[in-house]
Amino acid sequence: MKFVAVTACPTGIAHTYMAAEALEQAATAAGDEIVVETQGSAGSTTLSTADIEEADAVVLAADVGVQDRGRFANKPVVEATVKQAVNDAAGLIEQARGAAGSEPEATAAAQPVPPEPAGRTAAGSGMAGRLRQWLMTGVSYVIPFVAAGGLLIALSFALGGYRITEAPDVTEYFDPASLLSWAALANQIGSAAFEFLVPVLAGFIAFAMADRPALAPGFVGGAAAVAVEAGFLGGLVAGLLAGAVVAALQRIRVPRAVAGIMPVVVLPLLGSLVVGALMFVLLGKPIAAAMSTLTGWLNGLTGAGALLLGALLGGMIAFDMGGPVNKVAYTFAVGGLSTGSETALEIMAAVMGAGMVPPLALALAATVRSKLFGPAEQESARPAWLLGASFITEGAIPFAAADPLRVIPAMVTGSATTGALSMMFGATLRAPHGGLFVLPLVGQPLLYMLAIAVGVVVAAVAVMLAKQIGRAPATAESAPSEAAVAA
């Protein structure tokens, strides 16, 4: 049989290595293979993803917390102290043989497990592979929130029209006999679900990096990203930051008495403090300043050609899907509505059309070339159709968060195309949102739909190209490990 093991002791000098040696000897004596990661002061070679995939069971011989324990979520685990491993390694190997093929740790210990697709899609073991794995874990947890919240909001537009966002708070006014009340309710529940997007994304990216102690710092960092209007890109930053900070704190060796409260008290506390402070202090002000600069710049652009303005606003809408750049463009468009001028109505149409492009384009790309997308992304393709049609640009966040460098430029290209075309066709819109549900309010509806369709195709083709070019090495890298799994 094949096993992997992690050994770790408080000082990381003696027992970590004695346990490793004893386990290796015992496994060899029993005719088994074992790869041991020694989490001690002499550094350690991290277990490769392939080693873990191939292992029949995992042995954790540790008196302190095992780092990055989430790696073993799908494996049967035998736990012991380092002393047990030194004194009776043969017995532990015997236990591991027994545990092999039994229930994985996840079920036994009721730990939250990143869904299957998260781990599988990123078999690459390099830094890029691990980064993608972290992002995918965050994405896989955020998809249900996007789907639930997005579909409720879409439903509210369908039932209540675009003015449903102006409906009174359902806690103040709710009439069970009124369809509008139900629509308002759906809208407000959907908005509540959307509040979670960025924190959940950040929280589970951190969780993937540094296990449960990083969950709170990740969520808090994500909430701080929302508070400073940093959008989902801010959430990515917060999640990675939280994971890195907690992983670094975990490396500090502490007395055994304190070790017990590290994961539940000390790490979440310090991690949240550090990440929250960085997000609020370092990121908050620059973003606010950048937003006001961008707004001022847009307002000064009155002389620019309509085509260029449409392309610019369209690109901004797609850039961060609800983040600061998107907000500046959207606020600019909505602000113009009150003037009622023809240009303002054209701008509103361009902005909404551009905002519908990313989810639609990604849904299209994931349907046409599903192999370029992971299982989690394929799942989010179905709701993305409806979200895109409803001008809920957030439907594209799972795709963009999983692979920002390839997805965002492609989406910006498509949305800019739609923005420019919409301006060129002179399409107008009197409503600030609503997607296809406000089509009756659109001037030049047929040409408007053409503008959106062209943008969608452009963005979809762009993202497929980007994924193909960049993926080539990654596919080659993951091929052997997939073969190994199959064998």
Next chain:
Amino acid sequence: MNIELTHSDLIDLDLRATDRRTAVRSLAQRLVASGRVTDLEQFLTDVESREQQMATGMAGGIGIPHCRSSAVTTPTLAFGRSAVGIDFGADDGPATLIFLIAAPEGGDSDHMAVLAALARRLVRAEFKRTLLEAADPAAVAEYVREEVKP
């Protein structure tokens, strides 16, 4: 200064102490004398606090008092052999082979690799047998140095 893991002055093949603290103090004094430890009391306190976390006696008659301490200048092993045995809290009785492992506070991983190699040897029957049978400190030092070579 000799920066090898150990040398003959750090080896006591006839450790007379009968209890754990005296044994550790006696070996630690050798560390101080060789310039490996700068502050005896600080070092002993650090060893003791590690010992309090979990006894370092292991099955098979070995005791491995150890610590990371700011009083340590370089990763070092002091070794003592006791004819009567000294209790280090192992389940199966007193220890006859005592390995006092001193690690500096901020040692980088390359620095510490030699201690990792030593720790791995401690669970090898051949290593223990050689030390039990050794007749002279210089030979022990030579043997240990050879064994932990990268």
